[in-house]
Amino acid sequence: DIVMTQTPLSLAVAPGQPAAISCKSSQSLLHSGKTYLYWYLQKPGQPPQLLIYEVSNRFSGVSDRFSGSGSGTDFTLKISRVEAEDVGVYYCMQSIQVPITFGQGTRLEIK
Amino acid sequence: QVQLQESGPGLVKPSETLSLTCTVSDGSVTSGSYYWSWIRQPPGKGLEWIGYMYHSGNTDYNPSLKSRVTISADASNNQFSLKMSYVTAADTAVYYCARDLLWGQGILVTVSS
Numbered sequence: 095d096i097v098m099t100q101t102p103l104s105l106a107v108a109p110g111q112p113a114a115i116s117c118k119s120s121q122s123l124l125h126s127g128k129t130y131l132y133w134y135l136q137k138p139g140q141p142p143q144l145l146i147y148e149v150s151n152r153f154s155g156v157s158d159r160f161s162g163s164g165s166g167t168d169f170t171l172k173i174s175r176v177e178a179e180d181v182g183v184y185y186c187m188q189s190i191q192v193p194i195t196f197g198q199g200t201r202l203e204i205k
Numbered sequence: 206q207v208q209l210q211e212s213g214p215g216l217v218k219p220s221e222t223l224s225l226t227c228t229v230s231d232g233s234v235t236s237g238s239y240y241w242s243w244i245r246q247p248p249g250k251g252l253e254w255i256g257y258m259y260h261s262g263n264t265d266y267n268p269s270l271k272s273r274v275t276i277s278a279d280a281s282n283n284q285f286s287l288k289m290s291y292v293t294a295a296d297t298a299v300y301y302c303a304r305d306l307l308w309g310q311g312i313l314v315t316v317s318s
Contacts, residue, residue, distance in 0.1 A: 132306060141309065141310055196251060197251075198251055
């Protein structure tokens with residue numbers, strides 16, 4: 095199985111400040127020119143919602159404060175200016191290989 | 206945007222079979238273009254992929270669950286389903302269905318006598 099490792103596991107950020115979450119995979123997620131790395135946010139009491147697909151593409155309706163970057167096995171989700179509505183648990187996910195696997199999750203809190 | 210809704214019993218007895226259904230709002234279950242997944246999340250824990258169905262009937266399952274899981278479609282009712290046999294307390298979780306990358310609201314299933 096591909097192991098997805100997120101760091102940090104929790105972070106507290108003041109409103110208006112930036113935040114970054116790292117996700118490292120145990121194998122390359124690149125295949126035939128496509129990188130199978132996704133980011134989800136699970137707000138309290140809600141299902142995970144897609145933020146970023148294929149490393150850096152924002153899903154419909156996602157704020158441009160969110161950006162994704164990376165390649166191969168190292169990826170980063172950045173929030174340019176954290177807002178109260180960004181609170182929740184962020185997960186990275188790979189789908190290049192079955193079983194699909196997720197990172198442990200990173201809990202974002204507001205200071 | 207497509208809506209997915211999970212349904213089924215919220216309480217299942219140990220050793221019995223868990224059966225859940227996902228109803229898809231736009232009839233796309235008949236299309237061979239999508240991956241139809243089940244994912245679960247034990248209370249307070251992370252996400253575990255159970256398996257998916259694609260290309261009108263092909264399936265892949267998490268090896269950790271493969272011997273107990275079946276995913277199938279009921280296209281006439283715009284639904285797909287999950288069956289998990291011989292459940293234990295460790296199978297207590299919120300179960301989500303998904304089409305490609307879009308998830309339903311989830312349903313809590315508790316395994317208890």
